[in-house]
Amino acid sequence: MKIICKKTDLVHAVSTVSKAVSNKTTLPILECILIEAVAGKIKLTANDMELGIETTVEGNIQEPGKIAINAKLFSEIVRKLSDNDVTIETDEQYKATITCEKACFQIMGQEGNEFPYLPEIEKNQSITISQFSLKEIIRQTIFSISDNENTKLMTGELFEVKDQQLNVVSLDGHRISIRKIQLKDSYDPFKVVVPGKTLQEIVKIISGEMEEDVNIYVTSKHILFEFDQTRVVSRLLEGEFYKISQMLSSDYETKITINKKEFLNCIDRASLLIRESEKKPIIIDITDHSLKLNINSFFGSMEEEIMIQKEGRDLLIGFNPKFLMDVLRVIDDEEIHIYLVNPKAPCFIKDDADSYNYLILPVNFNH
Structure with missing residues (x-):
């Protein structure tokens, strides 16, 4: 096999398929990337038998063929070459010669036919x-x-x-x-x-x-x-x-509408006082026009108040702050609606269009 392609294209293709290279295997072939030059296409494939990725690279095929090369080594070599055309040539002993400008590497590969192909998927x-x-x-x-x-x-x-x-x-x-x-x-x-x-x-x-x-x-x-x-x-x-x-309910006793960014920033500040190992809940006190957030931990305490719109009952409830922040970080809306029932029941954060719905279980706390 002999192929020539741009270094930037090769780096992109190698980094794409490398995500399916097995890093804990007893089969050395699964630690490889398969390079194939057939039917006018240069194709790179990696497969850990659970996940397989295949991508094609633009380039010039001077001799068709295929070889499996250790992914980690190949990736390191290709990344460190200068930004120019890369030539990959193989011989009958599965030795690959990789050349770019004045740099020339020779590494041992494995027979391409040994490499496990991706399963054929019916497109029904x-x-x-x-x-x-x-x-x-x-x-x-x-x-x-x-x-x-x-x-x-x-x-x-x-x-x-x-x-x-x-x-x-x-x-x-x-x-x-x-x-x-x-x-x-x-x-x-x-x-x-x-x-x-x-x-x-x-x-x-x-x-x-x-x-x-x-x-x-x-x-x-x-x-x-x-x-x-x-x-x-x-x-x-x-x-x-x-x-x-059966876990999703539309019943609620309390509904609040709150500025998402303000709420997220507030929880983020409170989290400064929590060690991961401490598992301290953040306590939320909902009254008519405000939500009070407080935290007590080994390092100290913090309290902050945010204005809200509220329907229904007042409520005191505790949450794992990380779970709240994970949700708030991925919602793009400026204002969010939170639906609550009681301190032991899950809360729901959802939009009117029902395009997202997040359920979070509360945490018990002694107050």
Whole structure:
């Protein structure tokens, strides 16, 4: 194989696929990137058997062929080359010669045919969504997935399509995040649970342009995201996702409307007095026109008052401040509505259009 391509294009492609390179494997081939020059295309692929990413690079193919090269080493070499054309040439012993201006590296690769190909995905069920929308809905829900492998389904997000709407749901046992967006067309309904790791990598790769689309295809075992020159294939999490409808209630005893930025900044200031290990709740005292926020910790105490609009009863309730801040950081509205029932029941932060709904469980406190 002999190919020539621009260093900048190569760096971009390597950094895209590297996100699917396995870093804990007993199979050395899974620590590699496959470089293929076939049918007039230069293709880079990485695959850790759960997540696979493939992208194409513009370049000149002088001799077709393929080779698997250690991803970490290849990535370091390519990044440190000067900004010029890079030539990659291989011989029959799977040695790769990488040349750029006066620099010339020779490294051992592995046979390309040993590399596990990405599974072929049937394209029967699909939706199309803008890169911007996909990036936003992941950003606005991903923070409330669980990192506990014992509750496997909670480490992913539910993607559900029905009635020309995509619903995305994540939960970790203390909170639930729901985002809904209208799709441009009607699609066959489906429900899949996508691993959080896959979605975190997608967010890093997609440009987030409003005009650029992502085509998403699902089968019973896999999900495929296609955009730009890139394909991302991931296994789905198996099992029935939690029935959250019974956790969602429209009843409330107290409703407050508050300036989001003011509320976020206030909690952020209060959090200065909390150590992660201390798990101190922030206590919120809701009365007619104001919300008083106070915190008592090993370091000291803090109190602040914010003006609000209130309907219903006064209420004293405690929350994990991080959970509140996670939600407030991803809502773009200037004002938010918070619905509460009592100090033991979850609160809901949702908009009138029902495009987002966040449930947060309160924390017990001694006051």
